[in-house]
Amino acid sequence: MKTAENKSRALGLRFTKTRRKVLEILWQSHSPLGAYDILDRLQEDSRRPAPMVVYRALDFLIEAGLAHRLSSRNAFIGCSAPEGDHEAQFLICNHCGSAAEVEARPIAKAVEETAASAGFHVHQRVVEITGVCPNCQS
Amino acid sequence: MKTAENKSRALGLRFTKTRRKVLEILWQSHSPLGAYDILDRLQEDSRRPAPMVVYRALDFLIEAGLAHRLSSRNAFIGCSAPEGDHEAQFLICNHCGSAAEVEARPIAKAVEETAASAGFHVHQRVVEITGVCPNCQS
């Protein structure tokens, strides 16, 4: 949370109540949450906000590097290593729904080199591997 | 198209009119298409089918390795190298919207190794790099 406040300030933005709450919800969840799941959990505190509220908070959190979007699931997850910059990949279990954030340098490196050799200027990287996690293989 | 027929037969499935037409539409497009874009183009031939029709055709084409889904865009693209199996990655231009399918062995290898060392059993790989393509950099 301290990190979150610092990162917000570094962007000249505010770490407001809704944003904090959404981040808490993400961090408390063991698996990625859809935007409407987050809405459901916000509801427990106050009256159910409009979807925009959540999407705006998520935009902010992603922008600040505090959360990630899992494109292949239309879901969101709190960043597990928010300090500093990093380029994350995800291992998403089809059985238990968990998503492990990894920072695999070899993948990042291969992506950079592939893009470079194609003359492609990279903005964002989406690397999502789905399958079965170790816990679910027995 | 010959490849498409062969792959269909290999799966014990049929390469029907709708499926063929959807694949033609994908192959004719220079950039990924949303499911409803495909519907619009089908409409030109006959009366606009229900969305299910397109989603079913897409499911089939993806299953057969004739098309790919771009998760980060909710869009679909014809496979540019449908012969044989392959593990594709995509370079998606934010400026012109084009999506280049590449087969980068180093990325594939790094992904396999990362998953293996995490004890993760891989089903699917989503690697989508967004940015600016060479043509759009001038």
Place this chain on the structure above:
DNA sequence: ATATGTTCTGTTATATCATAACATTTTAAT
């Protein structure tokens, strides 16, 4: 302390993407 510009929130409405469920038809193989 107040004026000002920016950030953030609240709210309504709507756009966009995707699937459930079930009846019917086509096809291939006997």
Place this chain on the structure above:
DNA sequence: ATTAAAATGTTATGATATAACAGAACATAT
């Protein structure tokens, strides 16, 4: 011809996401 599997047609609905605009909270400069 019979049959089982594959494929289609159709209606309805679910799930995800954004547009647009009014107003409130906040920072900071005078």
